[in-house]
Amino acid sequence: MIKAMKIKYLLPFILLFTLTSYSQGHKEKRERIKALKVSFITTELNLSSEESAKFWPIYNEFEEKEFALRHDKMRGLVKKLDASDIDKMSDKEALNYLKEFEEAETKLIQLRKKLVEDLKPIIGPVKILKLKKAEDEFNRRLWARYKKGKE
Template identity: 40%
Template sequence: MSAQDKQGSKEKIKALKISYLTEQLNLSPSEAEKFWPIYNTYSKEQYSLRNILRSEIKRAMIEGDINSVSEKEAEKLIALKLDTDQKIYESQNDFINNVKKVISYKKIVKLQLAEMEFGRKLMSKYKHRKSDSKN
């Protein structure tokens, strides 16, 4: 898959997610106008935090082998993971504090459930596509 195909795929998934979440949350036009900028900022921050951790783990391994990581490097990775988890928590807390001014707590819970469901549906579709391409 080329970089352009990957980017197109990411954009398609993002559009599907926006549509799915909007439908699940039943956002009014006024809510949507205020919600999406807050959500998009939060999503980018979450992605960035997780991506930094993933990159560092990949960088530490030689050819994807965890056994190639020294004990000292593993200790650094664990410290980075704990620090990242703390930043993710703080980001989630900030997001909820900002978004509760726009949507109800009930819709925040619906959002969390809808995000999980979207992820499950996406993984299910991906698994089916992979198994179909093997046949």
């Protein structure tokens, strides 16, 4: 019941953010999304002020590194690949691309493992599971709002 009430109060803020964010710059959008995510995760995990003080620096560092890997490395690889280029690639070139993708994916997995290890003594395994669930729920809602705006 309490969780439903939290979501009920948080949802209008997410909706308001999504609607107003279309007219803002990319960086401002990211900052606003981040602020909403912080609020959502803090609420979902029910972090104490002591937990919050230790949790957020670790989580923020993780997110920065994850974003850099996904945005810079992986997106850069995808942008380099044109469909016509793929058909012209040798097996050796294709293997090199695959190796780069695999390395980036491995780094993402390593980052997540490090996050879990760093957070265990701070918030414990139950809240780490709640974190994963909260991240997924936040992203699902954000994606749904985005898609709704595109219709």
